[in-house]
Amino acid sequence: MRFYSKKGIITGVILWGTVIFLIGSILFLPGGPEGKGETIIAVLVSGLTSAFISWIWFGTYxxxxxxxxxxxxxxxxxxxxxxxxxxxxxxxxxxSSPALxxxxxEVQYGKWTTILISPKNKKQFCAELSKINSTIDLYL
Structure with missing residues (x-):
């Protein structure tokens, strides 16, 4: 069963604000890159960073x-x-975590390991985990 990450406003503003800043820094800042090589590098860095952020935004589950x-x-x-x-x-x-x-x-597993996640439907997610492991302590 797949649960997609809830997408918060604050996280969205940070991630998409970064993308907008990167694109805007190439397009609108005066005195941008001087040469052709610098322009190509700036476009590559901005494009790859934007693609990485998009991958995280649309591919977290x-x-x-x-x-x-x-x-x-x-x-x-x-x-x-x-x-x-x-x-x-x-x-x-x-x-920083796989949560949008x-x-x-906060899921604690093993002896000391934790991971932070943000499923859209937290109650159903926890219920599904509890069906498999009924000893999980839930503090919701």
Missing amino acids: YEINGSQLKVVGGPFRWKIDIMTITSIRKTRNPL SLNRL
Whole structure:
């Protein structure tokens, strides 16, 4: 079962503001790149960065397959054994993570490992995980 990431306004403004800034810096800033080589490099850097941000924005999701939770944030991937998850709690921690909203869940698994995610439907997501591992402590 696949759960897509909730997309928050603050995260959207930061990510898409970066894309707009990069494109605007090439198009509208006076005294832009001097030579042809510099222009090509500036376009490549802006284009690749914009593509990377788009990949993260449109390619962040969480998938439950059997007893495994797959977390995908653009090019980044994590596989978590659901039986090792000990707790899930709400958080607004702004640390970098595969979550596109600040309304997040902190999933603790293993002995000390955590990951921050932001599924659109948190209750259904937690219910699906609890069906597989009923020992998960939920602090919602």
